[in-house]
Amino acid sequence: MFSKILVANRGEVALRVMRAARELGVKTAAVYSTEDADTYPVRFADEAVCIGPAQAAKSYLVIPNIIAAAKTTGAQAVHPGYGFLAENAAFARACADNDLVFIGPSPECIERMGDKSSARETMKSCGVPTVPGSDGCVDTVEEARAFADEVGYPVLIKATAGGGGKGMREVHDASQLEAQYRAARTEAGAAFGNDGVYLEKLVLRPRHVEVQVLADDFGNNVSLCERDCSVQRRHQKLIEEAPSPALSDDLRRAMSKAAAKAVRATGYRNAGTIEFLLAPDGSFYFMEMNTRVQVEHPVSEQITGTDIIKEQLRIAAGEPMSCASRAPFAPFGHAMEFRINAEDPSCGFRPCPGTITLFEPPAGPGIRIESYVRTGSRISPHYDSLVAKLIVSGQDRDEVLARARRALDEFRIEGIATTIPFHRAVLENQVFCAGEAATDFIETQMGDLL
Incomplete structure (x- = not known):
């Protein structure tokens, strides 16, 4: 295992990676822009390096600055999180050229699967259904x-x-x-x-269902069941749940088998996600592959008892993943993730940056909060609007729905507009509560709110 890694990201994902690393006894180095100097992830890390001004193009996207920070701090590996340089093959190559381990797939995999056209052809060649x-x-x-x-x-x-x-x-x-x-x-x-x-x-009224995969250098290739990400606006996910209420056991096995084919065909290594469109008739089609950990990975962790970030670190360090002995996975319980964004749903989800004057997250059984903010934190207009992720788990979907209503009622954020009222309204919608939401859910069901 590494002794120190550099986390080439910010916000909640940087903190998520640092916490997993600390539990493995791995020290962490943070990078930050001048805008993020006082944020909690920078204080949490064992050390931190400023890499530029607020604009991402002059800080978090500047590869030489990040490589220099890794070399200066003595990091052996770099975790890119998601967004920014996470799916940038040039960054992965720059890490290798500087004797740094990129905690993710090879640059070749990133290139091949990052180009959606070539990814489709790769999937067709190995028998994975494509639109x-x-x-x-x-x-x-x-x-x-x-x-x-x-x-x-x-x-x-x-x-x-x-x-x-x-x-x-x-x-x-x-x-x-x-x-x-x-x-x-x-x-x-x-x-x-x-x-x-x-x-x-164009597949009409599909559901967006994706399979979380992990693969290591020891021939282990597992799927951590699926996530349903159908509630989205402008193709940006807002609510995710696992397992999907639309899948039978047979369909779950078929999707997992297709995902395993995709992993083998690409020689993939580390964590990734195979995304599918699920048609109303039960047929499904490959959409794309995300060659990184995703925002919604906690719901898969909750229903499989697996820490995906720790597995990423093990795989990158040349160790076998620890969860392989428990495969194949069957989901236990249910989980949902609600993305709490600094956005005003009543104004078309307009971003609402500003200072948080009160941040009181919910607690209690089955509640997990992923966030980097505190009372007094500033949501910058320079970056994405994600404030927190509320992950709710329970023994079944009905318990999760009831628990999520309670948690959202408890969640208090003041000083900025957030998507909490939107999420609360979704939980009163009969189509969503019945587990029947498709990708047109917001347009067809939430027009009055918006």
């Missing part, structure tokens, strides 16, 4: 129109690089195609420096 789509990037409106005419509308235009819903456009008839195609390319180019797009047949 009918174009062969590689579509470079002209004419090519896009020909594909749409062949498979039929609606279709989905997607950026081949990046994620988070950027460069993604739904096209429901031929009259929309040209405008949406050009808009998708423009947005993709601005967001990712790559304006390549491809087309897929």
